[in-house]
Amino acid sequence: MSSLSNSLLIPVEVRGMKCLDRKKFSRIVILPILKIPDEKLSKITQICKSYFLKLSNFMPVQILQEKNSENFNKCIYLNPDKVSKWLDISEADRTLLKQLNIADDNFDKKEVQLNYDNFKHDEIFKAILPENEEVVSGFSQIGHIIHLNLRDHLLEYRSLIGEVLVDKIKTCRTAVNKSSFIDNTYRNFSMEVIAGEEDFLVTVKENRCIFQFDFSKVYWNPRLCKEHERILEFLKPGDILFDVFCGVGPFAVPAAKKKCRVFANDLNPDSFKWLNHNAKQNKVNMSLFKSFNIDGTDFICNTFRNFIIDYCNGTEKLENGSKICVTMNLPGMAVEFLKHFVGLIEDEKLKDKFDGRIVVYVYCFALGDDPYSIAKKMVCDNIGADVTSSITDVFDVRNVAPKKEIMRVTFNLTKEILFSSSKKELSGEPPNKKHCKNIIFDN
Known part of the structure; x- marks a missing residue:
């Protein structure tokens, strides 16, 4: 054009x-x-x-x-x-x-x-909307829904903007304006239909899987498609995936299709509902797939912990060359859950029995001029020790605002972290005393 x-x-x-x-x-x-x-x-x-x-x-x-x-x-x-x-x-x-x-x-x-x-929608917007002001610079499409985050000066034009998009984008039947902030526990947005049908049930194709969900009740970001693909490339058949904040399954479902063993969790009951629906719709081998609807802390401190203990005791196995992966895709607060890995296993007798490899992919928002250093520091601060030697990669996933990046930090979760009796011990300082399991993670 x-x-x-x-x-x-x-x-x-x-x-x-x-x-x-x-x-x-x-x-x-x-x-x-x-x-x-x-x-x-x-x-x-x-x-x-x-x-x-x-x-x-x-x-x-x-x-x-x-x-x-x-x-x-x-x-x-x-x-x-x-x-x-x-x-x-x-x-x-x-x-x-x-x-x-x-x-x-x-x-x-x-x-x-x-x-x-x-005329295409961008030409129409340029002609109608206020001069010398930012116009509709971008939007996301999730199935038949166009999702916008309109600036304040465009709100009075929102109905017109929505109508134009429904007219001009053949696959669009609904246009919504959503708050740019995720303001509740379940990571869904406040939403206003500005044009088209009030129909939030969408179907999305990604990484050879079909996902269905109610977009008004769950979180889905189509701009993370490439990142989902990158993580799936790291996974090999036989690997074990613990997806702490799995949503409707963009990591978990294709990983299970890839013959990884998957433990997928999300606190949002609607995400949990559609996660299981998508697993069945994509004909996942359910012997490889377990889903949970619990808090991330409980998932780490119970489900993940019990698996590691069972692995040390020999009741859980890893195929030769396979690894355990943990994805933590909740950029606003995922790093805060890292503290729960410190001293997670109290039985020191199991320490010598642990010979597996655990790789953690944790996401965070880095605000500042050096997002790579900021992301590393966030991981170290929340673990409570300098673990930079265990960090294998820091990746800039995407920009979300000026000087605000979604970063992915990849690090090896070592037995020193899992079996540490305290953060002081982990950092090389002699511990004063054994910490109570219930308060060891308070910061």
């Missing part, structure tokens, strides 16, 4: 419109054209391609329906932002066109009727 930098094509009177009036986009415009013979069409279009007028539902090359035009039966519509006269075409291109007997005489102008259907 060519960038329309002025009001040559879109009428100026639509500026500030708050109630969408599609008829106001209808107007007759005068456009530059080149008259060309049909037999030389392919060669001429190659030369003129960069000058084409590109609009929705508009063919830049059309039949020229004029009298006395037998020799020139086609015309190319040119972008008026680039070409208003023959000499606006570069000298090099004019030379090539002259070799095909196309010259100044072939240049002309023609009246054309344009309407709302000829």
Whole structure:
């Protein structure tokens, strides 16, 4: 789509419109054209391609329906932002066109009727919304739902914005504006339908799996698709995955499909419901899949802990070369749960029996100029010791605001952490006394 930098094509009177009036986009415009013979069409279009007028539902090359035009039966519509006269075409291109007997005489102008259907949503927003202000810079699509986080100055235009998106994006049936803040325990947003159907049940395809869920009640971020894929690439068949904050299963379900053994947990009962639904819909081998609807602390201190104890006692096994992975995708607070791994196993007799490898992928928001150092420090601070030697990777997942990044820190959860009797012992300082299990993690 060519960038329309002025009001040559879109009428100026639509500026500030708050109630969408599609008829106001209808107007007759005068456009530059080149008259060309049909037999030389392919060669001429190659030369003129960069000058084409590109609009929705508009063919830049059309039949020229004029009298006395037998020799020139086609015309190319040119972008008026680039070409208003023959000499606006570069000298090099004019030379090539002259070799095909196309010259100044072939240049002309023609009246054309344009309407709302000829413009894409970004062009319409640029024409309607306030000048010198940020327009609708981006949005996410989750199934048939378009999700926006509109700035305050755009809120009075929200119904119009929603209508335009439902009109212009074929797969969109619903447009919602959501708060940019996740303001409750279950990580779902306050939401307002600004256009279309009030239908929140969506279907999303990701990593060869189909996910269904009620978008108004669970958390889903389509911008994390690539990150889900990256973690799945780290997992191998036979690995064991503990997904502490699993949502509706973007890590857990494809991992189980990959023949990993999965323990998936989410506190949100709606996420738990759709997690199990998605596991069944994707025909996961349920002998490899266990789901939990408990707090992350309980999941770590009971489910994960019991597995490690059983592994040390030989009642749980790891295939040769397999590893235990822990995903903690709750950037707002996941690092706060790291303290529960410190001294998780009290029976020191099991320490020598533990020979497995545990890899933790923990996500956090890093605010500042050096997100890599900030993310490392957050992990160390919450574990209560300098564990930088165990950190194998710090990855910038995506930017969410100026100087605010979602970071993923990957580190090895060592037996020194799991079997430490206190944070002082972990940091190399002699412990004063044995800490009570119930208060060891208080900061």
